[in-house]
Amino acid sequence: MLHEVLLALSGHPSPLFSQEEQPLPDLLSPSEAALLQSIGRLAELHRQIRQHVQWIASHHKSIICRAVATTIRQTHLARFQQKIIDVESKILTKDASIVGAYDIVPLASVVGEFDEWHRRMSWLWDIACFMQPLSKSNSNPSTSGGCSGATLIDHLRREANTGFPDIEETAIALSKVAETAWLRQLASWLLYGKLPVSGTQDFFVVAEDAADGFRKDKQLLPGFVTAPTASSILFIGKSLHQARRLSHTAATLLPSAAPGTSETELAKLHLQHLSSLSLPLQPAQLSRAVSAIRLSLSQNVLQHLLPMQGTIRLLSCLRDYMLLGRGEFSLAVIGQVDTRLEARQQSMGRLLQQDPVKALQGLSIKDAELQQTLGQVWKALAQEDEAGEDDVLEFASKHMTLSVPKKGDSRPTTSDSINGSMPQMSPVAFNDLLFPSPTLLGLSVDSPLDLFISARESETYSSINAYLLAIRRAQVRLSDLWRRTAARRDHPSPSGRAGGAGTSQESKLRTKQRSRDARKVWATCSAAVFLISETSTYLEGEVIRESCDHFQRWVTTPGPIEDPDVSRASMQSDRSVDVAQRDPETLSAGHRSFLAALTYALLLTDVHFTRELRSLLGNLDALIAFFKSLLDLQQKLDLQHDAGSASRLSEDDERRVSVELDRARKKVDSDLKSVVNRLRQLDHERIGSARYLDVRPADSGGFEPWKGGGVDRLLMKLDFGRVDDEFDLV
Known part of the structure; x- marks a missing residue:
């Protein structure tokens, strides 16, 4: 037995x-x-x-x-x-x-x-x-x-925390085996920028359909890998993948950076950092090894793929054109769009009489037409550049596009940041105010620019651009009303007689009544242009300018060496590490924090404010359109009175447009008060830690966003202008 x-x-x-x-x-x-x-x-x-x-x-x-x-x-x-x-x-x-x-x-x-x-x-x-x-x-x-492998690793680590020595010993032994297998997958990505040959679907880096597109899958990420370390791992692999794909560029630049070295020697050096890790893996130990590899890669390869000059040029392009730092660009865009829309209206009127079906088919804006509009803007800006050596303008003309958003695209909510703390943007869209249909000014992110900025961050810039451009457009259109002299002064009639359209008592009464009715409209327009102008000055002249200056100073300032061991991780070269620029991954992390803080400071994260502002801008378009239409009708009616052939139809049109204008004026009055009230609420809500976006320096590459004046600075200017709910605009 x-x-x-x-x-x-x-x-x-x-x-x-x-x-x-x-x-x-x-x-x-x-x-x-x-x-x-x-x-x-x-x-x-x-x-x-x-x-x-x-x-x-x-x-x-x-x-x-x-x-x-x-x-x-x-x-x-x-x-x-x-x-x-x-x-x-x-x-x-x-x-x-x-x-x-x-x-x-x-x-x-x-x-x-x-x-x-x-x-x-x-x-x-x-x-x-x-x-x-x-x-x-x-x-x-x-x-x-x-x-998945990550789930098993986390489970084995939890099982090791037991009161039974035999179970703890077995769990630790199996954890070492699992983590060794995970390290082999990681080595392929960290050393060569290649996804593991076996078990690719179990690795936390996932290839996307787009060229050179990779992303993190948090569900396949072991618990001992911190968010900053995971982002660094993703960045290192993507960088190596690009360097290998652009092998002809890397081959010419590597010898000048590190004489006598090669990709194989660099991989051997990086392998030493992975081999020095002890099992079970500790988060701090893995983070130090990844940081050493990242710094070595930056000093030997990445600074040649994306030098500091390229980073500064990209930042200048984003600031001048996406954030409207160059004022003539926004004016040129608005002017070209208005010119093209007027031409479309004229051609559409003729086409409606000839072929209504074809006219309706041509209502939508085509990408080719948008590119032609943007091309005219670049030509206009190039003509103003007398020297003709504007590298930023040339870069922007090659990489920026004006197009219709694809179906299914939504406003970006989060960025692929190391801490996932990108604030959620308001779903209210401002991209349908420039053209009748939604359009976006975007920046094409190609290699090696994606080492610094991601496609999702480019979408965030597009949303900020649409927001700022809509405010600037409203300011320009409102200011144009004061350029219509006939709307503010009573000119002699075409016959040369003084006293407006005629000298009769009836003409004088008509002119006086029009002047009385227009006072309410001019009061509303004055309040609106004051609010829009001060808001634009605050957003562009204070928040954006100070934030961009602060971030650019941080970018151009050499970063300190964190650890002597890390400095030795790079290949020995003739360059002095004291003047080395910050590595691209650190710059990218700092840029994500900068963009997140900027979005928060521009009030784009507040749904109530953006909804009230969007309503104001839309109603301002209606007010301006009715006002201009009424002025044109009144001028036409005056000519008919002067000729003695005034018709009942023209007078009825004038009364109808006057009624619509008064309704639009009341809506704008209400929206003005709603916007100011929401700003007051934000001033009370954003106090203490909520005044600025909380960005931890450890998660942003050591960058701390600019913290300047809050909403109270804008409110002080508006209160000085008495644009509040106690001031009767009329």
């Missing part, structure tokens, strides 16, 4: 533990049957674990799970098999620790030899089922499901 027990423990079927035949237990005492039942459970666990881990090692989608399953089978189950052999050897050699008098081997002694394995084998079975659950219909492994 002892022979059968040992064979059953080894994983072979035995009639002692068969569920169908039970003749032997009749010959056993109750205590012996209980002992055999305990051994039977252990034998059954051994068989189940062996079969299950063998299936996992062959079919599981995760390489990490396969490595753990193989280790369980080749190491831990092998130890159990060795334990069986040791017990059998003691029996054969008649060891006194297990063989009693008269060569009797008590069954309790044999069972006692395996007491320590019951808990361990149950835990190994739980781990095997965690990696690949069993099917509900049968006891076979399920064809679907199964955990």
